[in-house]
Each structure stands twice: as structure tokens, then as C-alpha cells.
Amino acid sequence: MKVGKLTTEQLKKLVFSTLNKKRKEVLIRPNIGEDCAVVDFGEYVCVMSTDPITGTAEEIGKLAIHITCNDIASSGVEPIGIMLTIMAPKGTKEEEIKKIMEDASNEADKLNVDIIGGHTEITSAVNRIVISSTGIGKQLKRNILNKNIPREGDVIVLTKGAGIEGTGIICFEKEDELKNLYGEKIINEGKSLLDKISVVKEGIIAGKIGVSCMHDVTEGGVLGAIWEMCTLYNLGCVIYEDKIKINNSTSVVCNHFNINPLRLISSGSMIIGVDKCKLNKLKCEFEKENIEFCIIGEFNRCNKKVLISSEFEEEIVPPESDELYKVI
Structure with a gap:
């Protein structure tokens, strides 16, 4: 594997096929393109999501908070709490754990989220620090x-654009190699993209407006997220490549490592489907809050998911291993 x-296909065969649907309280269950589970608690529901950080050891506490809060926000819900599980290899120093928790706590404070529990251990089962975070939100x-x-x-x-998180991770992990070739300015720009990895603000705004759907962009990149969203709702789409914003540092990094920015992990980016009659309101609210955005295509009833560029037209295929793993 x-x-x-x-x-x-592996998810369907190895994971989803084993699950039994027993509890009537579970309103939303695992599915392709579904970011969160939803459990009934009467007037309110509990919205939950979980994710690991495995692709980097840099900024890991910060990333752990944002990736899970982003999933909660993709339901238009404000996250309330985070539970963190930290698995660290033998030889990990106390100051490393403290730094992770300080970074996580600082980011949680920015989002008005509490870290409400978890687990931390040193184990020979991993060769680098791995964090799994579970987020909880509440909604009527x-x-x-x-x-x-x-x-x-x-x-x-x-x-925001394509490849946000992946660019930041690569600029941290491959800093020396890239700095020697492209200079410190490009590397710092790439690193700074990790300051944009929260989509909580846009998720809550879009939720209040009543958009059609949201899906945060993680492994598989922009095209992977679009494919998952279309699959979930049984829709096709047309996406225009020249409309997708790609930051300068992302272009430099992707050209250097010969990877596709549209298939690069991109926490910090949100795919939003919106009815045309609500588009101007969404644009106004985003501009008011200085949230960068671009209009990249539209949904249709065809079975095909199509990417159109100036040179070719191709079908958008299911996400595979993220481009990040070709580099790290």
C-alpha cells in the first residue's frame, strides 16, 4: 500500500464495509468527502472530526489544532474543544513535548477553543512524533x-489558493536545499503560509449565509477535495485551472520538486459550493474579513469532473498518495 x-476504493473495501449502523443517534456517518460525524443530543447535535499529523515534525502542535478545527468549520460550526493524542519515539526530550503543547495551546487560544483532554506517551511504535487530534463542536x-x-x-x-499547507511543510523540512537555490525571501514566504491554515472564519461565515456545501482541502489537494465533494453529492463539475490561485512560493517549491500544486495537501483552503443568488453576499463578507478567494468553476449534472486549462482538458481522477510524500 x-x-x-x-x-x-480501499476505504470502501477495508473500512466502510466493516461498519455496522446501529445507533439512531448517529445522524451523519463516514462517507467519501464527509468531514464530520454528527450525533444527536436532542435540540443540539455534537459535531466531531479526527485527524493525524504524520507528514512533518515541524509546527506539529500548531497544525494539530487547525486541521481538526477546519473539519468542524466545514460544517459551518464553531469548534469548542480539542483532544490530543501524542505518540513520541524513544529519545524525545521533555522540551520537545512542552514546545508542542505550547504551540497547540497558543493556536487553540486564537480560535477560542479549549484543549479538553488526550493522551501522551513515549513509544517504540513510532520513529517520529505523531499527533492525532479530535475536534468537537455544537450545533442546533x-x-x-x-x-x-x-x-x-x-x-x-x-x-486562499492551492498547496498552502504542503508548501509550508516543505519549506520547513527542505529549508537548506531550497534557500541555497532560491533565497531566504521565498522560503520565508512559504513558511508563512502555515499562518493561513485556519478556515474556521470562512467556515462560520459561509455557514451563516447558507452555502450549499463546504469541504476543507487536505491530502489530495484541491483536485482531490473537489473529486470527493462531487462524489459525495453525485455531481460533476467544470474547474478552470487558470482561476486557481497559486502562491509564488508554492510555484517555486512545486517546480523544484516536480510536483503538482493542485494535488498538494492544502489545509487553509476551503472548497465552497454556493448558489449564484448568494454569491455576492459571500464575496462581500469575505472581502470585509480580508479572506482571499477565487471562483474556480461550477457544479453540473454530468458524470464527469473536468479540469480545463489553456492547453488541455482532462478528467479529475480520485485522489491518491499526496504529492507531499514525493518530497518528504
Whole structure:
């Protein structure tokens, strides 16, 4: 099996096929493109998501908070709490654990989220620090059950751009190699992209407006997230490559390592489907909050998911191992 998250077919065959649906309280269950589980608690529901950080040892405490809060925000819900599990290899120093927790706590404070529990241990089962984080949010049940779904003609919006997280990670992990060739300015720009990896603000704004759907961009990049979203809602799409924002540092990094920025992990970016009648309101709110965004395509009822560039037209295929793992 390849490094990275399982393919769609592997998930269906090895994971989803083993799950039994027993509890009526579970309103939303695992599915391709589904970021969160939702559990019924009467008037309210509990929205939950979990994710690991395995692709880097740099900024790991910061990343652990944001990747899970981003999943919660993709449901239009404000995250409340985070539980962290830290697995560290033998030889890990106390100051390393303290630094991770200080970074995680600082980021949690920025998002008004509490770290409410978890587990920390030193183990020979890993050869680098691995963190798994579980996020919890609360929402009125009627807002979840009456949630909009995307339809033909809905516009597809991308916040911030492609390859945000992957660029930052690579600039930390391959700093010396890249700095010698491209200079300190490009590397610092790439590292600074990790300051943009939260999508909580745009998720809450879009949730209040009542957009059709949201999906944060993680492993598999922008194209992987679009494919998953289309699969979840049984829709096709047309995506225009020249409309997708790619930061200068991302272009430099991806050209150097010969990787595709549209298939590079990109926490910090959110794919949003929105009815055209609500698009201007979304744009106004994003501009008011200085949230970068670009309109990259629209959904349709065709079976095909198509990427159009100035030179070619190609079908968007299911996500495989993220481009990050070709570098790290």
C-alpha cells in the first residue's frame, strides 16, 4: 500500500464495509468527502472530526489544532474543544513535548477553543512524533438537518489558493536545499503560509449565509477535495485551472520538486459550493474579513469532473498518495 491516506476504493473495501449502523443517534456517518460525524443530543447535535499529523515534525502542535478545527468549520460550526493524542519515539526530550503543547495551546487560544483532554506517551511504535487530534463542536439540530446541498449551476469557490499547507511543510523540512537555490525571501514566504491554515472564519461565515456545501482541502489537494465533494453529492463539475490561485512560493517549491500544486495537501483552503443568488453576499463578507478567494468553476449534472486549462482538458481522477510524500 502507498504512503498516505487510503484511496477511495480501499476505504470502501477495508473500512466502510466493516461498519455496522446501529445507533439512531448517529445522524451523519463516514462517507467519501464527509468531514464530520454528527450525533444527536436532542435540540443540539455534537459535531466531531479526527485527524493525524504524520507528514512533518515541524509546527506539529500548531497544525494539530487547525486541521481538526477546519473539519468542524466545514460544517459551518464553531469548534469548542480539542483532544490530543501524542505518540513520541524513544529519545524525545521533555522540551520537545512542552514546545508542542505550547504551540497547540497558543493556536487553540486564537480560535477560542479549549484543549479538553488526550493522551501522551513515549513509544517504540513510532520513529517520529505523531499527533492525532479530535475536534468537537455544537450545533442546533435543525440547522444540520435542514442543511443545503449543492445543485447544478452552483458556483465553486476556493479560499486562499492551492498547496498552502504542503508548501509550508516543505519549506520547513527542505529549508537548506531550497534557500541555497532560491533565497531566504521565498522560503520565508512559504513558511508563512502555515499562518493561513485556519478556515474556521470562512467556515462560520459561509455557514451563516447558507452555502450549499463546504469541504476543507487536505491530502489530495484541491483536485482531490473537489473529486470527493462531487462524489459525495453525485455531481460533476467544470474547474478552470487558470482561476486557481497559486502562491509564488508554492510555484517555486512545486517546480523544484516536480510536483503538482493542485494535488498538494492544502489545509487553509476551503472548497465552497454556493448558489449564484448568494454569491455576492459571500464575496462581500469575505472581502470585509480580508479572506482571499477565487471562483474556480461550477457544479453540473454530468458524470464527469473536468479540469480545463489553456492547453488541455482532462478528467479529475480520485485522489491518491499526496504529492507531499514525493518530497518528504
